Structure formats: structure tokens, C-alpha cells
Amino acid sequence: MERPGPPPIRVALTNSAGRGVFATRRIASGDLMHTASPVVCYPSLATLHSVCYFCLRRLPNATAAPTASYCSDECMEHAEAFHEVEAKADWLAHDEHCRTQGLKYPLLVKRLACMVISGNASADCLDILQPAPLSSGMISEMERGFDLLRDAFIKADIGDEQIAFLNKQWYIGLLARIRINAFRVELAGGSYEDLLSLAAASVATEASVGNAVYMLPSFYNHDCDPNAHIIWLENASARLKALRDIDPGEELRICYIDASLDRDARRAILFEGFGFHCNCGRCLSGD
Template sequence: MEAKIYEDKSEETITRNWIIKTSELGGRGIFASKPIKRGSLIFSNRPLAVGPRADFAGKTFCSICYDTSYSCYPCEKCAMFVCSEDCANSQQHANECAFVVQNWKLKRNSEINTKVQAEILIYIRLLLLNEEQKQLLSLLQKSKNSFSAKNLDLLCSEYIIPEEHMKLIKIITSIMIVNSFRISWNANGKKTPLRGIYPFSSFLNHNCVPNTRNVFKTDHTMLVYASKDIEIGEEILTCYTGILWCTPARRCQLYKTKQFWCSCERCKDPTELGTRLSALNCLNRECVGVLLPITPTDPKTPWNCDNCNKIVSCQKIGAVLSVLGSLVGTLDVDNQFRLETLILERLSRLVPYSNHIFVDLRLRLSFKIGFTEGLQLTGILLKFSKLTPFQF
């Protein structure tokens, strides 16, 4: 039976080629009711609410336009940061400021920090939804795991929050765990990363090889396009993680954020459908082979060299991954074009160029160049194509 959900008579629902029904993957999913051609728009979806991603909140940012700037200053009434008179005088800030002033009390001598603001904004916006929007929010799946009070403790460290609102925040948290989407943000890094709750998109289930791709407009509307032909009755799927992440990273992130272990065909394939994004160089320096997990869905699986058949324990693999994480953490991709040659050389000893780390570095540098004024991406990429990875 098709689920009944709120119908918005806008572009999202003018041409409906999908239905919502029970999914074998769990809960409800979206299925094609008509053949959908590759590249076609399936639906566009405005968010119920948007807010910063608390895990990336480091710099001071404006609560209205999300610009990260040292010129941001706290509102005298609600303590939320704004960057200009335009943002301070906006209707959105007026509504949110009034809500805080009327319902919550800032603790004496407290100075709200970016972590608290990042956590608090999306709660305020969901609490301010109208009744029809709240009804739609209540239809979304909730997390079955016990509630963690960590984020609530963070909010209460700065504000005195009524018990009624704390109960609602717990419910909202269980909804966000399952349904929130990361919103693509500008490549120049001048805005804080965002997340949003999307009523239709929340019914999209996950696959590590999805048949859709998401595009976000400047107003945070999500456009969902078919990345392949989709047949009638086929479930429409998205990817909850970075699609170019390696299997261990994807599975850990899915468990951490969505509380399930993925076991799709890509996750079960040691080569990741031939991409070898997870591959590590064989620990035998004289061998030209790569190490791949024997059973990728088992975190304790040993890894095997595809050339010399050397078996490496998960403990040694863990040590290698730890070193890789430290090396990658020292690279400043966001602020420079030329990366440290010695670090790249060390990386190349540990992983082949098919590894997701090198794939990510190449793409991030390309985006950096493409969004830099005065640079021509085509010419520079042509120049890069003649260089080794160490000369980047």
C-alpha cells in the first residue's frame, strides 16, 4: 500500500513517477511507478529545516547565511552569531531570536560557542515548524537505538531548556539520526557544512552503488536525478556516504551515523567491483601486488596479496590505516595547490593510485582549481596530466 504523505502542489509532485511502500531493506522506500530514464529528474525536495553539521563546526559562522568569518558577532538578545545588519534584521533571525528569548534562558556568564550554535539551530527550526510540517516530520522513521544525551547535555550547558522541549528534542534527535542528509557546500570552504531534513528524500534507502545522484541548489533544495535507467517496481536508492570512500570507511560511517552495517554487493566484493578503492600495497617491498580484504564485511578479516598470496592480520592492517590517517591529516588540500612531496611519496609506498585517498586528493585539487578565480581548469589539468602524482 502506498504511504500517504503531505502533498505540496509545486514542482516536487507535478510529475509523479514513484510511490512509497514497504522495502525489503527496512522500513519504507521509494519505488519507480513508471520507467525512469537515466539523467532525468525524479523529484525535487525542499527541506523542512536546515542547520550546520555539528561535527564540522570549528570556525565562527553566521546563523543565517552560514558564512565563516571573524566579523561575526553574537546577538545581544539570543547570543546567536550574525555577520551583518542584513542577517541580524532578517525575518528568520527575528523568529529564532524571539523563540529563544521567550522559551529558553541563556545561563549567566555563558558565551555560546560554535559547537553549541551548530547543534542548537536545527532543533530551534524544527520546533518552529507549523502543525502540518510537524505532522509530516512525525511520519519519518525514528532510530530504534537508545537516545544519547550527549547533544542534549551540550545544549543545557549554555541554556536553561524547559522539560517539554527537551522531550521533543529527544524525538527530533532520533529522527535526524536516520533521516538527515549532508548538504553539498561551496568548494571554496567559506561556509560551514550543512545538513537538512527532507520529507521525500528521507524515504530513500541506501546502496553503495545507488541509481540516483543528488544535486543541491543555492536555496538547499535537493534535486534527485536518475544515474541509470530505473525499471517499474525497482527501488530508487541513494548513497548515505561518500560514494568514492573505501568499504571500511563507508561501513563504519554508516554504522556510526545510521546505525547499520551495509552488506550490499559492493561491500561484499574485495575489489569493490574492480575499483580497488580499499587496496593497500603489499607489505613485501619486492612484491608488486596489492592487499585486499578476504571477507570485507568482517572487520576482523585478514587481508591477502593478489600477487604473492601473503596473508596480513587485521591488526597489522589497522596499524597501516592509522599511519595513513596521520599522513593525510598533515596535507593542507584546502589552502594550497602544491602538496608536500615527501608525504605523497610516503603515501605511495603504502597505497596504490587506485586507493580512495589518491582519488580524493585528485578530485579535491581539481575542484580547488576550478573554483579559483583567474585559473583555467582545462589548461592546468592538461599540465597535471603530464606530471607524476608527486609533482602535484
């Protein structure tokens, strides 16, 4: 059962991993600590026509329609303003670039840019999140995506003032933040009660329906032996649950990767993907 009242957590500085999320009171194993709606989300290209274009809920009937499909009138209304902006432009070149290069994050930037233009989001809404360190090679690879995004809006006659925020610095800064903070949304299926009875909800990779960035979940640090877990049941709305009994003041950490990998593999993925040397107890113990 979801608990009423404020979530039992706060964001504060850790000793060695920047900001983190801490318990403000005792939390019991299996408790749902809080939920979070995405600031921005986007279906993966493979599920584009089989999930709701707004909330990523699976649609009962997959369509081959080139237009966006929604699971409800409510989702369609939420998406109306940014989808109207998106529908003005031709995304063929941009989306083909993402498809051929296997890129998913520029699609989140495209959605956010449409939200900013339509007045659904502010251009600086993700500035508070930690950016990934980027090499000059990574930055030059991002430039093509920036050109394609900007070109699409310019060709669609979106006014200069409306896209004044859309410069290279904004685009690269946003991708740097998305790189560290985006979650792959994997719908678990089954009921919430089923999931609570599992020590850790493990979900198949093919359950992935898209990617999303949240505010509060972005402050959870990583641990290879986590005490918290993020799950998705029916759509991109995230649920943070405790995997163990947690004491007041204890830091809550989730696992960003497959915890069953060996130590070297975990550390390599965390360094290459997120740019840090993991300082969790399991890594430090050599496990």
C-alpha cells in the same frame, strides 16, 4: 529541464531495508526526479555569518554581525516568526556547548523548537521518520543539550504552555531521527547543466554550508553504487536526480557516504553512523 507533473516516484516497503523510494515509470539517466524543501535546516557554526539564516544561500558579503543575515526579503519574512522566538533567548551556553563538543544536530533541534513555539511547525512533524537506535551512553550525552535548550527558553520567559512539548522524550526522539535522516548541505556551484553532464556530482567538503532534514529524501535507502543522487545548487533546496536509466518499479537509492572508500570502511561508517549492515549489491559482492 525540470519535468512538470507529479514526481515519478512512490514510497513503499522494501524486502530488507524498511521503506524505500521506487520509480513509477522509466526515468532517464540525468533526469531531475523531484526537488525538496527542508522541513528544518541550520547553517553550520563555521558559515553562520556567510550564508542566509533561512535558506543557506551564500551571502555576497560575509558579515561579522551577531544577528542573522538573509539573502532576500522573502527569506527574512519566512524566518520572521521563529527568529522572533529565538531572539528572545540567550543562546551563548547552548551554542558554546555545540561548538566545544562539535555538535551540529542540536542546532537543528533548536531551530525546530523555535518553529514549533512560533507556530511554524508541529512538534510531531518528523515523527514519521525512522529513528536511530541509541545507546544509553548516547542518550546521556544528549541530556546536557536538552537542559541547555530548555533553560534558554525558560529564562527567556517563554510560557510553560508554549514549551509543553519540549520534554526529554521529544528531544531525544527528535535527535534520534535527525541522526539518521539529516543531510549535510553541500552547495555544488556551477550550473545545473554542468552537473547533469557529470556521472556523479562530487563536491568538496568545504562546500558544506549547514545541515537539513527533508521529508521525501529521508525515505531513500543507501547503496554503495547508487542510481540516484541528491544535489544542492544555490541553497538548501534539494534536487534528486537519476544517475542511470531506471526501470519502472526499480528502487531508487542514494549513497549516504563516500562511495570511494573500501568495503570495510564503508560498512563501519554505515553501521556506526546509521546503525545498519548494508545489504547493497556492491557490499554483497565483496567489492
